[in-house]
Amino acid sequence: MSAGTLNRDAPLVLGIETSCDETGIGIVRGRTLLSNTIASSMEEHARYGGVVPEVAARAHLEALVPALTSAVAEAGITLDDLDAIAVTSGPGLSGALMVGVGAAKALAVALDKPIYAVNHLVGHVGADILDESGTPFEYPTIALLVSGGHTSLLLVRDLVGDVELLGETIDDAAGEAFDKVARLLGLAYPGGPEIDRLAALGDPKAIRFPRGLTLPKDMAKHRYDFSFSGLKTSVARWVEKQEDLGNEVPVADVAASFREAVADVLLTKAIAACVDYNVPRLLLGGGVVANARVRSLATERAAAAGVALRIPPLSLCTDNGAMIAELGAQLIMAGHAPSTLDFSADSTLPVTEIQVR
């Protein structure tokens, strides 16, 4: 398991991602994607209206070996060919993370390969390297990562050496807000696609919902932080008022206005970070990137601010093992030593900890 003999030019790395409800196994060789296998337990969570941690963790255990087997077959390699294993150590749901951590360690020992324990959020940034639609971003870049589990704004000066958290949600993740608002509008889970579909038929200016943490007093303390719980409450209050008045709730207008509020606050803060730090590059990641308005508003605002925008394909934006494998590969190529076998799952792992030793 000596790191000295590691292939540092184009390492073949298998990545294991189990931080939320996707069991992701990815295989990369250097900067090339060989497989991105994802098994999701989303349908099992649908009847609960949100991710149930224990349901997710049980599903990871069942999906793990089948996903590993199909990823290896798709990549056309054998496990013995691997140079290293990479695994998400955090942040995420701890019971879910631990399934991946336990499996990755045992696999590394069985194969006698080095292991790299990496940060999930930084992995989302690393996904950009695998996007074949263009040359990946140079650093520094601002990264806006938005999903059901996180809403974070990062300043990435060096993917494997210098990542700073500028801000994050102080309550709900944006994806969670979509799920909760969908539920109160009687829509199915996951809420993002449902709201997106309905919003296309509504007027985004019909109702002026609040933009969390954008008032001057909030901006002083929370310039790059997000808050969606007040927005969700405000939507609920508005809907209840209509119901109390006996009015039919204009669901499409509510969906459009809500979606606009989320997209507006996300992009306002992201572009502000680009301007403040004089970084003309913005990378989007996370499942909420699937939202049509988030993408179109990002395109508009970035163009207006002279900021280059990158949005990797959705399969690399949602949680996946390929981004974890790629971050592992980048660490290897940059000469970093493997992690020891003693790391744990860390549900609150800070972004500054790109690799856990």
Add this chain to the structure above:
Amino acid sequence: MLLAIDSSTGTSVAVVDRDGGILAENAVDDTMRHAEVVGALIRDTLSEAGVVAADLSAVACGMGPGPFTGLRIGIAAARAFALGAGKPVVPLVSHDAVAFAWYAAGNSGDLLIATDARRRELYWSAYSGVTAVGLPVRSAGPGLSHPEDVPASTGSRIDADTVSAGSLGMLAELTWAAGASFAADEPLYLRSPDVTMSSRKRVTA
């Protein structure tokens, strides 16, 4: 030769051989650190036994019953190790390992085994003795009950704090040799996931 892993209580890892017995065994009794310790335990136990993955015929895995989070980590590790080594997993009921060791030590009669299931409940299994070759005969369980609802022991009772992977491995060797069947390859959680279904609440009075 087998690698054996049980995480139904703490984390226990052993390398066993049908003829040579338990070649190496290591455990961390802490019931909260399975993910942290399982990798090093496997590595160290293999190296203490002077064995590499290719030398093994299978991976014996304790399927519980046990608290979800820890139990799952041992099973995930056993399955991933087996995949990496290209060997099969042989699943066993964890309590059977405790019973096997007790009978193998020369004890006889009825036996009840109980382990902590948290939330003031116990996992339990009842045994009536051993087969001709020494395999424990489970007469009831594994079950999950409040302490007062656990079946009264008609013989001996063991409230086990740990499950030995060495015993589990030796039980697997004997089961294999006897051509007896292994447990189902699924975790014995014996409890549904906790789900609090919140109904849609009003935010205005």
